[in-house]
Amino acid sequence: METPITLITGASKGIGKFLAQYYLRQGHRVIGCSRSDTDWKAEGYEHHLADVSHETDVKKLFSDIRRKYGKLDHLINNAGIASMNHFMLTPLAAAHKIFDTNFMGTFLFSREAAKLMKKQQYGRIVNFSTVAVPLKLEGEAIYAASKAAVISFTQVIARELADFGITVNAVGPAPVQTDLIAAVPKDKIQNLLDRQAIHKFAEFEDVANVIDFFIRKESAFITGQVLFLGGI
Amino acid sequence: MNTNFLRTKNTNFIKSINLLNSKRLSNLKLRRKTIPVYERIIDIVIQQAKELNEELANKIPLEQGADAPLFGKDGVLDSIALVTLIVAVEQAVEDEFDTALTIADEKAMSQKISPFRTVGSLAEYIQKLVKGEI
Numbered sequence A: 001m002e003t004p005i006t007l008i009t010g011a012s013k014g015i016g017k018f019l020a021q022y023y024l025r026q027g028h029r030v031i032g033c034s035r036s037d038t039d040w041k042a043e044g045y046e047h048h049l050a051d052v053s054h055e056t057d058v059k060k061l062f063s064d065i066r067r068k069y070g071k072l073d074h075l076i077n078n079a080g081i082a083s084m085n086h087f088m089l090t091p092l093a094a095a096h097k098i099f100d101t102n103f104m105g106t107f108l109f110s111r112e113a114a115k116l117m118k119k120q121q122y123g124r125i126v127n128f129s130t131v132a133v134p135l136k137l138e139g140e141a142i143y144a145a146s147k148a149a150v151i152s153f154t155q156v157i158a159r160e161l162a163d164f165g166i167t168v169n170a171v172g173p174a175p176v177q178t179d180l181i182a183a184v185p186k187d188k189i190q191n192l193l194d195r196q197a198i199h200k201f202a203e204f205e206d207v208a209n210v211i212d213f214f215i216r217k218e219s220a221f222i223t224g225q226v227l228f229l230g231g232i
Numbered sequence B: 001m002n003t004n005f006l007r008t009k010n011t012n013f014i015k016s017i018n019l020l021n022s023k024r025l026s027n028l029k030l031r032r033k034t035i036p037v038y039e040r041i042i043d044i045v046i047q048q049a050k051e052l053n054e055e056l057a058n059k060i061p062l063e064q065g066a067d068a069p070l071f072g073k074d075g076v077l078d079s080i081a082l083v084t085l086i087v088a089v090e091q092a093v094e095d096e097f098d099t100a101l102t103i104a105d106e107k108a109m110s111q112k113i114s115p116f117r118t119v120g121s122l123a124e125y126i127q128k129l130v131k132g133e134i
């Protein structure tokens, strides 16, 4: 079997780092990116410094992939930022930044990936939403709105890309213990966990399990779907 | 038997072939560089259009050269075929000029006359992008 090429955004830490190492272990060639450098290296892993919301960074990254590998099998749009704040106290600049990373980043990477995947009439795109969308989490208005935008986007482009053998789905993790939620007050998180059917944090493996399902060759008939963890 | 001498001979042979190849390659690149940018781009557009034509029922009339209609009033392409052509041309131009380029950007969408009208208008628009004129 040909080595699958997997691109993971936000691979320097948290869920993205876990996924990068996980897919390396599955024999994929993994390309990752983030704004800052990684503190880890591995054979078969290639890291790029790129801001997902900067079009020139993104174009350059894809140019490199095309020249080096000539194809892309999987794109995992994991990079994301959050900020917990009452919306009345949220500066416009913060809202822009969240939308730029979570939504525009997903848009730019999906657009460039689709161009590459279309060539081989095969591809799997997995986007990242969150349980904060269906749970309508107070204090996360902008974050949740940006992740709701990711859901709509996923569902529409799933249709636009269906004829090219490309599927597009989204995973909506329940809270996972990473830096992303480190600043969120404990009682808020507990409150959130209480509203899940399974009152626990999600593990990295739970996220990987959903992605495994979406990217399987056999999942060719699964597209435009959003799968939430924890029983929402 | 001592095969060392064979090996050195061999590597020298390979080295000289490589040298020849790289010379030939840089000559080729040099020669290409003397061709005007517009010609190089229109060649790419026509080449990609030819390849696309193989998949199309309603073919681009490439015998009309630069005037061959693509998209719009007299165009033969539907939006999916246009996307396919633009993506293929974009990648080929990126390779030829060693640059990153987005053809379908807001500048293209806001041109008074659409750059996607004909083979020639597309090549002209890309030429401006490559030269950094827009």
Ligand SMILES: NC(=O)c1ccc[n+]([C@@H]2O[C@H](COP(=O)([O-])OP(=O)(O)OC[C@H]3O[C@@H](n4cnc5c(N)ncnc54)[C@H](OP(=O)(O)O)[C@@H]3O)[C@@H](O)[C@H]2O)c1
Binding pocket: A009, A010, A011, A012, A013, A014, A015, A016, A033, A034, A035, A036, A037, A050, A051, A052, A053, A077, A078, A079, A080, A081, A082, A101, A105, A128, A129, A130, A131, A172, A173, A174, A175, A176, A177, A178, A179, A180, A181
């Ligand atoms: N953790 C949770 O509880 C949870 C729950 C639901 C959904 N999620 C989603 O899961 C994804 C991963 O979250 P995480 O918890 O692993 O977060 P994390 O630990 O904060 O890691 C985020 C990663 O994204 C990168 N990143 C951030 N902004 C970027 C940008 N503009 N360009 C490129 N890379 C960027 C970061 O690197 P740099 O800072 O160096 O760029 C880092 O590698 C996010 O989409 C998040 O919304 C997480």
